[in-house]
Amino acid sequence: MRGYFNKGNKTFDRAIFLDRDGVLNRDVGHPHLKEQYRPFExxxxxxxxxxxxxxxxxxxxxxxxxxxxxxxxxxxxxxNSLIINDVESAGGRINAIYYCPHYDWYNLPDGVERCRCSKPGPGMLEEAASDFELDLGKSIIIGDNYTDIGAGINAGMGKTILVTTGSWYRNGNYREEPLREKYRPDFTFHSLHEATQKVIELFK
Ligand SMILES: [Mg+2]
Ligand SMILES: [Zn+2]
Structure with a gap:
């Protein structure tokens, strides 16, 4: 589902996809209040x-x-507006925000089916690819969780980048999670800054 859409007047055939919590701002556990907004430096x-x-x-x-x-x-x-304001104040842009409002796949109540949009499902990436006419094979995803990497792999993303700034990695689940073997990122970095430099290099 679209939570924000601002395509702008330029046309591209690829996208940089970023997860929100644990990538742009600290994942304090479902951050949603202004006082829980802690963007990375x-x-x-x-x-x-x-x-x-x-x-x-x-x-x-x-x-x-x-x-x-x-x-x-x-x-x-x-x-989201807090993030958009900070990004635009720095001269950047966000073209869209897609979200899955459903239950996580690993936490489904009895009788509730998996949706397609919850990562690692490819649904949000496919919706964006259709809205923006993207070549996902030329696109990149940056996430802090195996679900982000999995969504990227399941959607045929060109490159997947894991950042270790999220709670999932910090809590040690990364080492124990069996899906780590299934969903291997192309690159792993310890900050959004390093991931950004890699994306710039890949896009040269
Ligand atoms: Mg995250
Ligand atoms: Zn969903």
Whole structure:
């Protein structure tokens, strides 16, 4: 589902997809309130650097807190506005935000089916590819969780980049998670800044 859309007047055939929580801002556990907004130090500047590349900048985020009634869609969108404002103030852009408001695949209540948009499902990437006419094989995804890498692999993304700034990695789940073997990123970095430099290099 689209939570924000601002295609702009330039046309590209590829995109840089970024997960939100744990990549742009600290994942304090379903952040949704203004006081929980803790962007990483380099966030706005990195997004401004990525915005100079010939690619759409698109956020894709699982928001199961909407399914569990922890917060509503408007609260989610208000949180996004904090990010958009910071990025635009630094001279960057965000072309779209797609979100999955459903339950996470690993936490489905009895009788509830998996949706296609929850990462590692490819649904949000496919929706964006259709909206923006993207070649996903030339696109890149940056995430902090195997679900982000999995979505990228399942959608046929050109390159997948893991950053270790999310709670999943910090909590040690990365080492224990069996899906780590299934969903291997092309690159792993310890900051969005390093990931940004790699994307710039790949797009040269
Ligand atoms: Mg994340
Ligand atoms: Zn979904």
């Amino acid at each position: 380099c966030m706005a500047e990195c997004m401004a650097e990525l915005s100079k590349l010939d690619a759409y900048i698109i956020i894709i985020t699982n928001q199961s807190g909407i399914a569990t009634n922890m917060y509503d869609v408007n609260t989610f969108k208000a949180f």
